[in-house]
Amino acid sequence: MKVVYFLFALLALASSIAFCYDPSPLQDFCVAINDTRSGVFVNGKFCKDPKLATAEDFFFPGLGPGNTLNPLGSKVTPVTVNEILGLNTLGISLARIDFAPKGLNPPHTHPRGTEILVVVEGTLYVGFVTSNQDNNRLFTKVLNKGDVFVFPIGLIHFQQNVGYGNAVAIAALSSQNPGVITIANAVFGSYPPISDEVLAKAFQVDKNLIDYLQKQFWSNNS
Numbered sequence: 587m588k589v590v591y592f593l594f595a596l597l598a599l600a601s602s603i604a605f606c607y608d609p610s611p612l613q614d615f616c617v618a619i620n621d622t623r624s625g626v627f628v629n630g631k632f633c634k635d636p637k638l639a640t641a642e643d644f645f646f647p648g649l650g651p652g653n654t655l656n657p658l659g660s661k662v663t664p665v666t667v668n669e670i671l672g673l674n675t676l677g678i679s680l681a682r683i684d685f686a687p688k689g690l691n692p693p694h695t696h697p698r699g700t701e702i703l704v705v706v707e708g709t710l711y712v713g714f715v716t717s718n719q720d721n722n723r724l725f726t727k728v729l730n731k732g733d734v735f736v737f738p739i740g741l742i743h744f745q746q747n748v749g750y751g752n753a754v755a756i757a758a759l760s761s762q763n764p765g766v767i768t769i770a771n772a773v774f775g776s777y778p779p780i781s782d783e784v785l786a787k788a789f790q791v792d793k794n795l796i797d798y799l800q801k802q803f804w805s806n807n808s
Contacts, residue, residue: 708753
């Protein structure tokens with residue numbers, strides 16, 4: 587009987603792992619296609635006939651500097667399945683993040699992917715916050731050129747340029763489409779807006795402050 591319970595537990599664990607991440611490909615590739623009349627639906631994207639795939643399906647031209655002239659002083663340039671259709675079902679993507687001096691990639695989460703970041707130029711102050719069950723512990727580090735840091739899937743994290751010049755980082759993510767939720771934008775800039783009574787009680791502040799925050803323009807750097 588113990589063996590049976592163990593097998594059920596193992597099966598449950600395997601199932602949970604299988605459904606938490608992008609599916610493993612069952613062929614060499616599955617290039618996404620926007621024409622739903624000529625493809626097969628696979629986890630959010632249709633696949634074109636593999637015989638019709640070309641090198642262009644696996645190519646992104648010039649991952650160059652992003653424009654940091656915005657209130658945050660940063661720019662995220664994603665390369666996901668939306669930019670390279672050949673990433674479909676491959677479970678990986680990346681992004682280039684450019685920072686002006688003191689620029690910030692504000693607190694955000696990736697609901698479908700773990701992120702590993704390497705600093706290409708400059709100095710970054712980075713960190714993430716653990717879940718409620720771990721008492722929301724903050725892990726931070728100052729990274730210099732060549733340093734690498736990991737942000738676990740789903741956890742709130744951030745990066746800020748603390749150097750005197752521009753900074754550049756490249757992030758790889760464990761999903762073809764990791765998604766992003768910027769915390770301030772989601773809480774104070776949702777459409778339609780969250781009730782100011784709800785937010786005032788949640789943050790234990792006056793409703794006038796919530797109303798002020800909801801009237802601000804919440805910048806999107808991606």
